[in-house]
């Protein structure tokens with residue numbers, strides 16, 4: 001699949017086949033992620049891959065913590081969001097609701113699903129050194145885009161999971177990650193389950209005109 005097609009088609013996967021992803025394929029998408037540009041070539045990203053039973057063991061800890069601390073997916077904004085953003089968030093909920101398993105609450109699905117990496121056989125934990133300011137998250141984000149698109153082009157499904165950054169301390173302890181590194185994002189990685197309703201969800205986008213201003 002070419003890059004433009006991957007950009008058009010990619011969407012988050014929230015149900016996976018119980019089929020292990022070969023290590024070579026995971027290595028390949030990390031290779032593509034590390035081709036990303038970065039300010040003065042600092043390449044401030046690092047990846048920890050947790051698979052199989054260890055991924056499940058980590059998820060049990062995260063689900064427990066999520067319930068203890070009553071953590072929920074949110075925008076992490078500094079002030080209440082203006083309507084135009086709230087509408088985009090509501091749009092996501094509207095596009096997902098018809099595809100949720102019977103009787104499952106939207107927020108519970110997202111919160112518990114996120115901690116469970118939506119059942120993916122592998123999870124990637126993306127790290128940055130604490131020495132860097134938040135500006136360098138830009139570079140890590142670009143690298144993650146490369147990873148998501150190359151995974152899609154290679155037939156894998158992914159879901160970025162920001163929720164679990166609330167459990168930075170637990171994740172670092174479980175994966176033996178040194179204090180000087182910070183968890184930026186997790187990514188569920190596996191083969192999409194083609195029979196799962198939830199994988200039919202297509203999230204909306206505002207039109208390019210709404211977010212573009214031309215000046216000449």
Ligand SMILES: Cc1cc2nc3c(=O)[nH]c(=O)nc-3n(C[C@H](O)[C@H](O)[C@H](O)COP(=O)(O)O)c2cc1C
Pocket residue numbers: 010011012013073092110114159160161162163164185202203
């Ligand atoms: C930084 C970031 C954090 C995200 N965190 C979560 C998350 O914790 N749980 C989840 O289910 N989806 C999460 N997502 C996925 C978004 O909900 C999804 O990308 C968005 O709704 C657009 O849908 P699409 O990826 O299918 O195009 C996250 C995406 C990004 C980029």
